[in-house]
Amino acid sequence: MKPRIIALAAVFGALASASFAQDPAAGEKIFVQCKACHQVGPGAKNLTGPNLNGLFGRKSGSVEGARYSAANKTWGQVWTEEIFRTYIQNPRETIPGTTMAFAGLRDAQKISDLIAYLKQFGADGKTP
Template sequence: MRLLSLTAAFLLGSVLGAAPTLAQEAAAKTGDPAAGEKIFAQCKACHQIGEGAKNAVGPVLNGIIGRHSGTYEGYNYSAANKNSGITWDETTFREYIKDPKAKIPGTKMIFAGVKDDKRIDDLLAYLKQFDASGKKVTQ
């Protein structure tokens, strides 16, 4: 009986000890929209977001999460992007933004990528604030 109690105590301690780590990992994945806005400054050379955004060198990024690749109206996408079959979610965006040409060979996007996961978390938090019309939504 004593061995069972020690085993149960060890397992409970292991689970409880991991709880803060899991919570920290979840918090890290949410990102900081204010930090993401600063990261987005480098994206502004080609992309716009928000109310009144227009296509530029790159397409408008309003409502990017959930959108099919190559479909923002009025933007002239590469065949590679139009035919990639991607629907942007957090996973595909993370893969793409780390190395656009590796994720979609033949893309017109000339960008070396964002390699740091925390910066990507923050950038995603910023982008996810904007719905398809460019209005900021609360998360």
């Protein structure tokens, strides 16, 4: 199942990133939906979900001190833009057994904007 998801993510990601400009300011507004469970930026803490500093390039289930489902810990994927696009549309379908309660974000432009916002934050929470 993993190779199929990754292949679909790569195809969708290539199409979506070519079609939609990314707007970090719009992504910050979308991130409001995530704030109940996630933080990002300097001093971000793990809440119900892990902090999202340095998300892209990080292995799933790897933030120290965060509580993860067994499914997230063993998924073994490195977060890329393409994988995140697939995941955020339907987390429970992408990682069966995840405890993430979010129903999903399906608007491709909003996903692009959210990615642009999250990509601003390094592992230390700082922006360039």
